[in-house]
Amino acid sequence: MLAIKHDLPRASRRQFLIGAATAGAGLTLGFHVPIGPAARALAADTINPINAYLRIAPDNTITVLSAHMDGGQGIYTGVATLVAEELDAEWSQLRVEGAAGNPKLYGNVAWGGAVQGTGGSTGTTSSWERYRRAGAAARAMLVAAAAAKWSVPAAEIRVDKGVVSHTSGKSASFGELADAAARVPPPTDVKLKDPSAWVYIGNEKLHRLDSVPKTTGAQQFPIDVQLPGMLTAVLVRPPLFGAKARSVDASAAKRVKGVVDVVETPRGVAVVARDTWSALKGREALIVEWDEAGAETRGSDQLMAEYKELARSGKVAVARSDGDVVGAFAGAAKVLEIDFEFPYLAHAAMEPLDAVARFENGTLEIWAGHQMPDLYQTVGAQIMDIDPAQVKLHVMTPGGFFGRRAVPDADVIVEVVSVLKATGAKAPVKVLWTREDDMKGGRYRPMYYHTLKAGLDAQGALIAWQHRIVGQSILAGTPFESMMVKNSVDQTSVEGASNLPYAVPNLLVDLVTTDVKVPVLWWRSVGSTHTAYSTEVFIDQIAEAAGRDPVEFRRVLLRDHPRHLGVLNLAAEKAGWDTPLPEGRFRGVAVHESFSTYVAQVAEISLTDDGGLKVERVVCAVDCGVPVNPDIIRAQMEGGIGFGLGAILKSEITLDGGRVVQDNFDTYRMLTIDEMPRVEVHIVPSREPPTGVGEPGVPPIGPAVANAVYAATGEPIRVLPFSRHNFRTT
Numbered sequence: 001m002l003a004i005k006h007d008l009p010r011a012s013r014r015q016f017l018i019g020a021a022t023a024g025a026g027l028t029l030g031f032h033v034p035i036g037p038a039a040r041a042l043a044a045d046t047i048n049p050i051n052a053y054l055r056i057a058p059d060n061t062i063t064v065l066s067a068h069m070d071g072g073q074g075i076y077t078g079v080a081t082l083v084a085e086e087l088d089a090e091w092s093q094l095r096v097e098g099a100a101g102n103p104k105l106y107g108n109v110a111w112g113g114a115v116q117g118t119g120g121s122t123g124t125t126s127s128w129e130r131y132r133r134a135g136a137a138a139r140a141m142l143v144a145a146a147a148a149k150w151s152v153p154a155a156e157i158r159v160d161k162g163v164v165s166h167t168s169g170k171s172a173s174f175g176e177l178a179d180a181a182a183r184v185p186p187p188t189d190v191k192l193k194d195p196s197a198w199v200y201i202g203n204e205k206l207h208r209l210d211s212v213p214k215t216t217g218a219q220q221f222p223i224d225v226q227l228p229g230m231l232t233a234v235l236v237r238p239p240l241f242g243a244k245a246r247s248v249d250a251s252a253a254k255r256v257k258g259v260v261d262v263v264e265t266p267r268g269v270a271v272v273a274r275d276t277w278s279a280l281k282g283r284e285a286l287i288v289e290w291d292e293a294g295a296e297t298r299g300s301d302q303l304m305a306e307y308k309e310l311a312r313s314g315k316v317a318v319a320r321s322d323g324d325v326v327g328a329f330a331g332a333a334k335v336l337e338i339d340f341e342f343p344y345l346a347h348a349a350m351e352p353l354d355a356v357a358r359f360e361n362g363t364l365e366i367w368a369g370h371q372m373p374d375l376y377q378t379v380g381a382q383i384m385d386i387d388p389a390q391v392k393l394h395v396m397t398p399g400g401f402f403g404r405r406a407v408p409d410a411d412v413i414v415e416v417v418s419v420l421k422a423t424g425a426k427a428p429v430k431v432l433w434t435r436e437d438d439m440k441g442g443r444y445r446p447m448y449y450h451t452l453k454a455g456l457d458a459q460g461a462l463i464a465w466q467h468r469i470v471g472q473s474i475l476a477g478t479p480f481e482s483m484m485v486k487n488s489v490d491q492t493s494v495e496g497a498s499n500l501p502y503a504v505p506n507l508l509v510d511l512v513t514t515d516v517k518v519p520v521l522w523w524r525s526v527g528s529t530h531t532a533y534s535t536e537v538f539i540d541q542i543a544e545a546a547g548r549d550p551v552e553f554r555r556v557l558l559r560d561h562p563r564h565l566g567v568l569n570l571a572a573e574k575a576g577w578d579t580p581l582p583e584g585r586f587r588g589v590a591v592h593e594s595f596s597t598y599v600a601q602v603a604e605i606s607l608t609d610d611g612g613l614k615v616e617r618v619v620c621a622v623d624c625g626v627p628v629n630p631d632i633i634r635a636q637m638e639g640g641i642g643f644g645l646g647a648i649l650k651s652e653i654t655l656d657g658g659r660v661v662q663d664n665f666d667t668y669r670m671l672t673i674d675e676m677p678r679v680e681v682h683i684v685p686s687r688e689p690p691t692g693v694g695e696p697g698v699p700p701i702g703p704a705v706a707n708a709v710y711a712a713t714g715e716p717i718r719v720l721p722f723s724r725h726n727f728r729t730t
Contacts, residue, residue: 053065053130054083054134054135054138056138056142056175056178058175058176058179060093060173061093062083062084062174063097064134065096065106066079066096066097066098067079067099067105067106067107067108067116068118068122068126069098069369069370069371070096071118071371071397071405072399072400072639073693073694074208074632076209077209077210077629078123078632079123080094081200081203082131082135082201083132083134083138084135085132085193085199085200086132087138087159088139089162090161091200093162095209097395098396099395100370100373100377100393100395101373102116106373108126109126109129109130115374116372116373116374117371117373117374117406118406119406120595121594121597122595122692123694124628124690124692125596125690128689133192136190136193137186137187137190140190141182141184141186142164142174142177143159144181146172148180149172149177150166150168152170162174195626195687201626202628202630203629204631207631208631210397221396222356222367222368222369222398223354223432225356225430227358228428230356230427230428230429231272231429232273232275232276232432233279233415233416233430234270234431234434234437235267235268235270235283235415236268236269236271237268237437237440237441238441239440240290240295240297241295242296242517243292243295245268246291247289248264248287248288249287249288250269250287252285252286254282256273256281256282257278258273258278258279258282259272259273259278260272260273260423261422263418263419263422263423265414265415265422266418267415267418268415269286269288270418270419270422271283272419272423280434295517295658296658298516298657299655299658300344300654300655300656303655304447306514307514308470310449310470310512311451311468311512314470314512315513317488317489317510317511317512317513318487318511319489319494319497319511320494320498320499320507320509321509322507323505325466327506329455329466329506332464333457334545335454335456336455336538336542337451338452339449339451339452340448340450340452340530340533340534340718340719340720341448341718341719341720342448342449342450342530343652343721344518344655345647345651346439346444346651346653347400347403347404347442347444347521347523348665349399349401349404350399351369352437353405353412353433354412355367355412355416355430355431356429356431357419357420358420358428359420359421362390363390363392364390364417365392365394366380366393366394366416366417367396368394368398369397369398369401370396370405371405371406372407372408377393379413380413383414383417383421402523403521403522404442404521406521408478408479415431416429416430416431419431435664436663436664439653439663440659440663441660444653446471447471447472447518448469448470448530450467450468450530450531450534451467451468452465452467452534452538453466454466454542456542456545460548461546463505464506465500465506465508466507467500467509467510468509468510469493469494471493471514472513472514472518472520473492473513473520474492474521474526475490476513488513490511492522492526492527493511494527495594496531496532496592496594496699497509497527497535499593501558501561501564501593502557502558503560504557518655524643524695525595525644525699526594528594528696528698528699529644531699532590532592532700532702533702533703535592536592536700537707537716539554539557540588540707550588550707551589555568563593563598564600566621566623566684567623567684568591568621570621570684571602571620571682572589572600572602574602574619574621574680574682575589575602575604575617575619581604585604585606586605586607586709586712587602588703588704588707588708589603589704590700592696592699592700594695594696596692597622597624597692598622598624599623599699599700600621600700601618601620601621601700601701601704602619603617603618603707604616604708605705605709611728612726612727613705613712615645615675616677618677618701620681620700621681621682621683622637622681622684624692624693625690625691626688626690627686630683632693633681633693636694636697638679638681638697639697640694640695640696640697640701641677641697641698643671644698644702645675645676645702646669646670647698647702648702648720648721649675649721649723650669650670651668651670651721669723709722
């Protein structure tokens with residue numbers, strides 16, 4: 001997922017703009033919380049304070065318009081929790097819809113507010129202030145409307161579980177007061193509840209809003225969209241990255257029953273049919289000759305060999321430099337070195353890419369999982385040669401995304417709008433990716449090569465650390481490059497390494513960025529997917545060389561980082577780190593911060609007779625600030641652990657002559673349900689502003705398991721995935 005580091009300047013109440021407007025019947029409420037000097041100046045000059053964030057309907061339902069898309073991480077329930085808390089609503093009243101189309105209104109506050117987007121585990125961070133203030137403002141307006149209607153002081157009115165009441169016995173539902181409340185001048189200042197009065201925030205028993213529809217099958221995903229007369233398109237994409245279509249013979253494809261057209265797009269050749277089966281059969285019959293002159297033809301082994309050479313002789317960009325590393329190594333009593341190889345990884349979301357587009361009466365409508373809606377509006381408008389204001393996005397909940405639907409140049413959006421235009425926009429069009437399309441033509445977590453070096457003094461103290469990373473930039477050529485690539489350092493390549501929390505006086509982290517035509521993208525927990533592994537596995541090697549216990553060694557090095565130390569201590573305590581294990585069991589530990597959330601995990605493993613391993617138990621401690629929805633936090637930690645385990649144990653995308661070898665789940669292996677360990681999640685109580693949990697559970701699991709394997713075998717796992725190795729106890 002998108003990784004943008006964020007500090008959180010606090011907006012004062014006077015910087016909070018709120019407004020209300022009548023939109024048909026009921027109350028429509030909105031506001032904007034500008035963050036940072038530039039955003040404040042913009043707000044003062046141009047932002048209309050009447051910006052819709054929630055609607056209260058006459059039937060007493062409350063619909064929250066979420067600025068962030070929910071792809072399973074639970075943000076819809078999160079924003080509903082924040083609104084309901086300050087509104088004093090009944091939980092059963094709440095509904096949530098995805099909103100899009102106005103960055104001033106729905107901009108991601110954690111990113112500065114200039115662009116709307118879901119990623120980097122910022123949904124709760126971005127929503128924390130504005131959705132609580134929306135609820136508080138709506139409550140104040142409902143109270144004012146009731147006070148005027150009943151001719152009583154507002155101070156005598158009580159709001160509880162969706163009912164507004166007065167000591168005289170008069171009462172009304174939110175829905176009954178909605179029209180009158182819409183005409184009340186919105187407050188310029190609201191007081192938020194003291195945490196001691198919270199009813200919903202931190203509630204262990206609050207159920208997710210999407211649990212029932214997902215369980216019953218009522219939940220609608222982009223793949224479920226059906227419009228009258230809709231056509232379905234599948235694309236033939238180049239077999240080599242960077243290849244282009246030289247010639248197309250569509251004659252056989254057009255003879256397939258149900259196929260209505262074959263059109264070329266910037267991303268490939270599309271077969272358009274009346275149904276999915278016909279489109280797929282037509283694609284099988286299509287003959288395309290490719291120009292591969294400028295294509296990527298190197299295989300994975302060749303690329304890794306080149307990466308290793310670049311680690312020695314490539315152009316290096318410094319990400320962090322503290323102290324005198326060269327001098328420290330020269331005076332070290334002991335020097336350790338290690339390297340790591342990480343493969344390309346697919347996102348492999350349960351629902352592959354898909355989208356539906358329709359053009360009617362000058363308006364382009366797009367149904368999809370819109371992770372970066374501002375960019376999608378721009379892309380759609382450019383293709384159709386219309387104004388972005390003429391593009392209407394229907395924000396849907398996709399079956400997972402992990403960053404895959406945050407493509408700056410919008411793969412499936414470009415495809416669906418291009419096909420729509422090429423067919424004359426006479427009918428709506430759905431573009432579908434198959435699993436094979438997703439595996440062979442997707443965008444991947446980059447392949448990386450790491451080299452690390454550490455120096456210890458005569459007392460076993462860590463005095464020097466050098467870390468070099470070799471790999472592709474996921475930001476090259478994207479709108480984020482100018483913002484996040486500084487001095488030739490892609491911050492997403494080095495995050496988790498350049499901000500190493502351990503107290504090392506002499507430290508150097510640098511980067512060699514490679515030129516490869518394989519398309520890459522952020523992937524769940526982005527840079528920390530590989531940097532957490534390399535740093536935490538190496539720390540265990542260093543602890544052993546220093547003659548120290550891995551947990552105790554970390555405690556000393558984290559003395560200036562209380563939140564790292566807090567989760568480490570909690571995980572170690574709950575795992576029984578200092579207690580003996582049953583015979584044949586081994587433990588490993590890792591701690592890592594990503595997206596301002598701190599996670600420590602202790603993994604317990606056993607080795608199997610056939611040279612494999614079984615992860616038996618994982619104890620996870622997480623500090624994500626205020627735990628808004630504890631049940632969702634636990635679910636995301638559990639899901640992140642399963643996702644990360646599959647990646648380190650089995651998953652890899654490999655190239656043979658530039659062609660992707662894997663094409664489905666039989667060759668791109670993932671964790672199966674019977675391989676999922678027992679997981680215990682412990683949440684650190686906190687009053688710090690909340691941070692995200694969709695990604696931070698992933699990074700520590702790999703090194704925690706690797707360190708358990710090291711405890712068992714005495715051999716560090718340097719080449720991933722683990723399936724490349726056989727394990728034997730020492």
